[in-house]
Amino acid sequence: MESLAMLVLLFFSQGQSSTPEVEKRSTCDRCDERLFCNCSSRNYRHVPTVTVTEVVTLDLSFNDITTVAEDDLREYTWLRTLDLRSNRIQSIHEWAFHLLQGLESLDLSYNQLAALNPVWFSKLLSLQHLNLLGNCYRTLGPGGTLSLFRSLIRLRFLRFGNPALEEVRRGDLAGVRQLDQLEVYGNNLKRYDPGSIGDLWPLRVVTLRLRGPFQDNLTLVSSIFHDVSYSETFLVVADVLLLEKTSVAPFSEINQRRLRSILFQNATLTDEAIIHFLEVMDWASLESFGLEDATFHGTGAWKPARQTHLVNMDTVYFRNIEVVKVFKFTSFLNLGFLLKYLRQISIINCKVYVMPCLTSHLLTQLEYLDLSSNLLTDLTLTESLCHGHGILRNLRVINVSDNALKSISIISKLVTRLDKLIHLDISQNAYTSMPPTCSWPQTLTHLNISWAKLQRVTHCLPLTLEILDLGHNDLTAFHSVALPVLRELHLSGNKLRRLPPGWLFPSLEVLLIQSNTLNMFGPMDLQLYRKLRALQAGQNRFVCSCEFVYFMVWRWGGAVEGSVELTDRWDNYLCDSPLPLQVI
Numbered sequence: 226m227e228s229l230a231m232l233v234l235l236f237f238s239q240g241q242s243s244t245p246e247v248e249k250r251s252t253c254d255r256c257d258e259r260l261f262c263n264c265s266s267r268n269y270r271h272v273p274t275v276t277v278t279e280v281v282t283l284d285l286s287f288n289d290i291t292t293v294a295e296d297d298l299r300e301y302t303w304l305r306t307l308d309l310r311s312n313r314i315q316s317i318h319e320w321a322f323h324l325l326q327g328l329e330s331l332d333l334s335y336n337q338l339a340a341l342n343p344v345w346f347s348k349l350l351s352l353q354h355l356n357l358l359g360n361c362y363r364t365l366g367p368g369g370t371l372s373l374f375r376s377l378i379r380l381r382f383l384r385f386g387n388p389a390l391e392e393v394r395r396g397d398l399a400g401v402r403q404l405d406q407l408e409v410y411g412n413n414l415k416r417y418d419p420g421s422i423g424d425l426w427p428l429r430v431v432t433l434r435l436r437g438p439f440q441d442n443l444t445l446v447s448s449i450f451h452d453v454s455y456s457e458t459f460l461v462v463a464d465v466l467l468l469e470k471t472s473v474a475p476f477s478e479i480n481q482r483r484l485r486s487i488l489f490q491n492a493t494l495t496d497e498a499i500i501h502f503l504e505v506m507d508w509a510s511l512e513s514f515g516l517e518d519a520t521f522h523g524t525g526a527w528k529p530a531r532q533t534h535l536v537n538m539d540t541v542y543f544r545n546i547e548v549v550k551v552f553k554f555t556s557f558l559n560l561g562f563l564l565k566y567l568r569q570i571s572i573i574n575c576k577v578y579v580m581p582c583l584t585s586h587l588l589t590q591l592e593y594l595d596l597s598s599n600l601l602t603d604l605t606l607t608e609s610l611c612h613g614h615g616i617l618r619n620l621r622v623i624n625v626s627d628n629a630l631k632s633i634s635i636i637s638k639l640v641t642r643l644d645k646l647i648h649l650d651i652s653q654n655a656y657t658s659m660p661p662t663c664s665w666p667q668t669l670t671h672l673n674i675s676w677a678k679l680q681r682v683t684h685c686l687p688l689t690l691e692i693l694d695l696g697h698n699d700l701t702a703f704h705s706v707a708l709p710v711l712r713e714l715h716l717s718g719n720k721l722r723r724l725p726p727g728w729l730f731p732s733l734e735v736l737l738i739q740s741n742t743l744n745m746f747g748p749m750d751l752q753l754y755r756k757l758r759a760l761q762a763g764q765n766r767f768v769c770s771c772e773f774v775y776f777m778v779w780r781w782g783g784a785v786e787g788s789v790e791l792t793d794r795w796d797n798y799l800c801d802s803p804l805p806l807q808v809i
């Protein structure tokens with residue numbers, strides 16, 4: 226009822242304001258050499274003309290276009306991409322797109338189309354991407370034998386639906402085959418004929434917004450799940466509210482269809498719902514479970530979770546989750562039967578302050594642990610990594626970026642016995658200094674300590690490193706620590722006045738040292754780097770001596786064999802002094 230009232234209101238308000246418009250067509254001159262015209266956000270009220278011919282990409286998004294007339298696109302027969310999203314389009318002439326036979330991508334999302342017309346698309350034989358989200362049509366075309374999409378034999382990416390969409394009928398998607406990605410906004414869907422989406426394949430990614438149906442009609446949800454779940458499908462279930470036992474019943478469908486990956490997005494869940502989800506998924510093929518931008522009500526009292534057999538479960542991914550009763554939340558201990566299979570865990574930005582060592586004990590297969598953007602401290606990480614006793618022996622990658630860690634000495638002790646660890650990301654923490662020496666696993670090749678407050682480097686850095694990121698610290702010098710196998714060194718955003726001596730890094734291939742306070746460097750400095758191929762050193766405070774300018778011009782002018790390539794843009798290299806050359 227509510228949406229109908231809205232529609233009526235909309236209809237009247239527009240009926241009143243529309244006056245016959247006799248406007249000269251505007252011209253858009255924002256075209257580039259790739260025949261891409263970016264006419265976005267320019268307040269156009271009609272499709273403009275452009276200043277070049279044979280335009281390939283036309284971006285008309287975020288304008289005030291209300292109609293697309295028969296001749297509006299006549300000069301655009303070369304188009305491959307047409308973006309009309311976020312205008313106020315209410316009507317499109319039946320033949321408006323008929324000359325666009327090479328069109329591969331059409332975006333009509335977020336307009337005001339109250340009905341969709343099959344004739345629009347009948348000549349778009351090359352179309353691969355079609356986005357129809359966010360309008361106000363209630364059905365997909367007139368129904369009957371006239372499927373909207375029957376000519377779109379190349380279609381691979383389809384998005385449709387809006388808050389007004391009420392039904393998807395058998396035959397609505399006739400003609401579409403081999404769809405790769407599908408998104409359906411059906412938060413207020415009332416009717417779905419079983420089988421309507423059933424012929425699309427392989428459906429690599431499917432996103433379903435089914436808030437209303439999850440509350441009112443679980444049969445409908447089951448029918449859709451049945452139609453979109455293939456074992457290769459990555460299913461995203463969005464905007465839902467899963468509060469009690471019954472609401473998860475439709476997931477038995479994806480269990481039967483042997484789906485392997487599911488992600489809940491923008492969802493509200495309780496532990497009761499999750500427990501029953503696990504039960505419904507007993508013996509499922511599920512390998513990957515994710516939860517993103519979600520609210521979780523519950524205390525982590527998983528007691529009633531009976532032993533669920535999810536022996537294929539490999540990956541869990543949690544990101545941006547608000548746990549409403551965070552201080553009552555106990556742990557995942559009761560899910561131990563599940564934890565023992567996991568190889569990858571990401572819990573990002575979920576206010577995690579500790580993972581109990583007892584939990585870590587259960588994660589015997591774990592290879593990848595991402596706890597970035599949480600509230601870990603040295604103390605709680607010590608607990609999570611079980612005081613460095615080498616529990617979690619299979620870990621290859623640890624990411625504790627963006628927490629509240631302060632001591633490099635502690636982290637090094639915690640990981641030193643993880644003898645498969647390759648990659649350690651401790652960036653965006655509060656480190657201010659390095660101890661004189663540290664002990665690390667012999668396998669460690671990637672270390673990221675960027676975005677901290679380090680002023681000096683010491684022999685704490687492991688000799689095994691191949692990639693080291695120390696960008697965005699407060700380093701003023703880097704001249705005493707040799708790293709024999711280092712291939713990539715990131716030092717941008719520090720306060721270095723000179724290039725580090727090249728002989729320290731005999732294997733270095735890539736050096737990034739932008740935005741420091743380098744005054745100059747020359748051929749002699751570069752020669753010391755025996756293997757360097759790529760250098761980025763822009764945005765420094767160069768003193769433009771004749772020698773340096775000559776060197777730079779020569780550098781850009783023509784590559785000398787074996788020389789280092791400057792891979793940032795030349796206009797990053799500006800003179801800071803002498804004064805007459807300073808660019809302000």
Ligand SMILES: *[C@@H]1O[C@H](CO)[C@@H](O)[C@H](O)[C@H]1NC(C)=O
Pocket residue numbers: 263264265266284
């Ligand atoms: C097109 O122009 C808009 C507005 O001026 C801008 O926001 C957008 O980034 C541009 N798109 C591209 C691909 O350059």
Ligand SMILES: *[C@@H]1O[C@H](CO)[C@@H](O)[C@H](O)[C@H]1NC(C)=O
Pocket residue numbers: 415416417418441442444445
């Ligand atoms: C639920 O949806 C199915 C499939 O569209 C439909 O047949 C049925 O009538 C709906 N039930 C209710 C209670 O709306």
Ligand SMILES: *[C@@H]1O[C@H](CO)[C@@H](O)[C@H](O)[C@H]1NC(C)=O
Pocket residue numbers: 412436464465491
């Ligand atoms: C999340 O879901 C709610 C309820 O359906 C919806 O109103 C909101 O727009 C959604 N948010 C996003 C970012 O999609």
Ligand SMILES: *[C@@H]1O[C@H](CO)[C@@H](O)[C@H](O)[C@H]1NC(C)=O
Pocket residue numbers: 573595597598624625626627648650
């Ligand atoms: C670690 O997490 C941060 C923040 O979430 C992310 O930017 C970074 O790419 C991650 N590092 C790895 C190695 O995945």
Ligand SMILES: *[C@@H]1O[C@H](CO)[C@@H](O)[C@H](O)[C@H]1NC(C)=O
Pocket residue numbers: 626652653673674675676692694715
């Ligand atoms: C190191 O971490 C920062 C911030 O988390 C990230 O932006 C950067 O890409 C990482 N560096 C490397 C080499 O992956």
